[in-house]
Amino acid sequence: MRRLQVQTIFLxxxxxxxxxxxxxxxxxxxxxxxxSSQFDERKISWLELFYDLVYxxxxxxxxHYLTQHPNFSGLLDYVYFxxxxxxxxxxxxxxxxxxxxxxxxxxxxxxxxxxxxxxxIVTMNVQPESMRFNATIAxxxxxxxxxxxxxxxxxxxxxxxKLSRPYIICYLLSLALLFVTLYLDQSWLRIVFYSTLxxxxxxxxxxxxxxxxxxxxxxxxxxxxxxxxxxxxxIFGEVILGVIxxxxxxxxxxxxxxxxxxxxxxxxxALWWIFFALIADRESRKGFITGYLVELSYxxxxxxxxxxxxxxxxxxxxxxxxxxxxxxxxxNIFGASFCVFLIGITIISQFMEYQEAYNNxxxxxxxxxxxxxxxxxxxxxxxxxxxxxxxxxxxxxILITVIVIITRIWLKIxxxxxxxxx
Numbered sequence: 021m022r023r024l025q026v027q028t029i030f031l032x033x034x035x036x037x038x039x040x041x042x043x044x045x046x047x048x049x050x051x052x053x054x055x056s057s058q059f060d061e062r063k064i065s066w067l068e069l070f071y072d073l074v075y076x077x078x079x080x081x082x083x084h085y086l087t088q089h090p091n092f093s094g095l096l097d098y099v100y101f102x103x104x105x106x107x108x109x110x111x112x113x114x115x116x117x118x119x120x121x122x123x124x125x126x127x128x129x130x131x132x133x134x135x136x137x138x139x140x141i142v143t144m145n146v147q148p149e150s151m152r153f154n155a156t157i158a159x160x161x162x163x164x165x166x167x168x169x170x171x172x173x174x175x176x177x178x179x180x181x182k183l184s185r186p187y188i189i190c191y192l193l194s195l196a197l198l199f200v201t202l203y204l205d206q207s208w209l210r211i212v213f214y215s216t217l218x219x220x221x222x223x224x225x226x227x228x229x230x231x232x233x234x235x236x237x238x239x240x241x242x243x244x245x246x247x248x249x250x251x252x253x254x255i256f257g258e259v260i261l262g263v264i265x266x267x268x269x270x271x272x273x274x275x276x277x278x279x280x281x282x283x284x285x286x287x288x289x290a291l292w293w294i295f296f297a298l299i300a301d302r303e304s305r306k307g308f309i310t311g312y313l314v315e316l317s318y319x320x321x322x323x324x325x326x327x328x329x330x331x332x333x334x335x336x337x338x339x340x341x342x343x344x345x346x347x348x349x350x351x352n353i354f355g356a357s358f359c360v361f362l363i364g365i366t367i368i369s370q371f372m373e374y375q376e377a378y379n380n381x382x383x384x385x386x387x388x389x390x391x392x393x394x395x396x397x398x399x400x401x402x403x404x405x406x407x408x409x410x411x412x413x414x415x416x417x418i419l420i421t422v423i424v425i426i427t428r429i430w431l432k433i434x435x436x437x438x439x440x441x442x
Contacts, residue, residue: 064243071112071134074141075137083098091346098323119173136158137162143155163220167187170187190220240314245302251322284332284412287419305372318364352401359393
């Protein structure tokens with residue numbers, strides 16, 4: 021009976037006109053959307069949230085790598101892998117935001133990128149002597165796939181070919197450099213690897229003139245701004261995990277340890293409060309380059325946030341053991357990460373849209389953030405505070421001060437608005 025039903029459906033489909041069958045196939049497969057079909061408001065799909073999950077694991081592995089290599093060399097590797105993973109996530113997210121649809125094509129394209137990133141994660145678990153080769157091959161596959169992602173749009177949208185050409189050229193050059201690293205001497209590796217990052221973020225600058233010439237406007241959409249916020253939440257999860265890992269490696273869970281644990285969690289929550297109070301529910305100012313600058317500004321900001329998590333996982337241990345050879349490195353990188361993260365928030369806020377009343381006070385908040393960022397950096401590098409309790413309490417008080425200032429400004433503006441509406 022089931023076989024007869026399948027045959028009947030298949031025969032019915034064959035009997036339909038060719039144009040109708042083409043419509044069915046087109047709807048099922050779902051070619052990429054064109055720029056002309058963009059929506060101002062778009063709900064984040066379940067597929068995009070599922071796509072983000074693999075990056076949760078990728079960021080976790082990269083952060084763990086930094087905790088295992090607390091030195092300058094490990095930091096350089098962390099920076100490269102973080103930026104490369106962010107670039108992969110950003111391209112996949114932008115593709116879905118601009119060209120994604122409900123058809124099978126979007127789902128398969130997302131699935132393939134998940135597989136590529138998962139393979140990269142696997143290569144970071146192998147022995148150090150073979151990690152370089154395996155990770156490079158995985159990065160080359162990701163590079164090739166994202167190149168194909170933008171090239172394939174031109175198959176369906178001929179007008180898009182001119183826009184995607186700078187992406188394809190730069191990405192292929194980056195792929196070639198990755199291939200070259202397989203045969204390079206160790207002393208040249210990082211120079212070439214970092215050159216691939218420059219090539220990967222260069223196309224947006226090259227395509228600006230083509231967009232203007234074609235009369236096309238491409239802004240950072242509200243849905244993409246939301247995606248950046250969700251990616252930030254991923255990093256915050258890693259910071260919480262860093263606090264937990266830093267406590268669990270200690271031999272005894274006494275009142276002293278639980279106090280440090282509480283301070284760590286409160287500091288992470290304060291950072292979350294500051295970030296989302298200034299950045300969340302805000303849209304990027306219009307303009308293709310403005311959106312590009314927002315995307316770039318997130319790189320050092322989120323990278324520093326991940327470094328805070330990595331430092332937390334070692335911070336409690338080094339204070340318990342002052343003879344640890346990495347004690348100065350952990351303390352300095354912890355303070356520097358706070359500094360970069362707070363300054364990063366300041367830079368991102370510069371490109372966000374605020375009400376006029378908030379704009380008048382935005383400069384004040386930015387100066388306060390910058391001043392406190394330098395203060396935390398100075399406290400960490402100077403080494404004048406030797407007690408971990410005191411150090412964490414001072415950082416927490418600084419962050420609480422920022423929160424109080426932001427909240428006070430918000431209350432004043434809201435009360436004034438409510439009085440005007442009476």
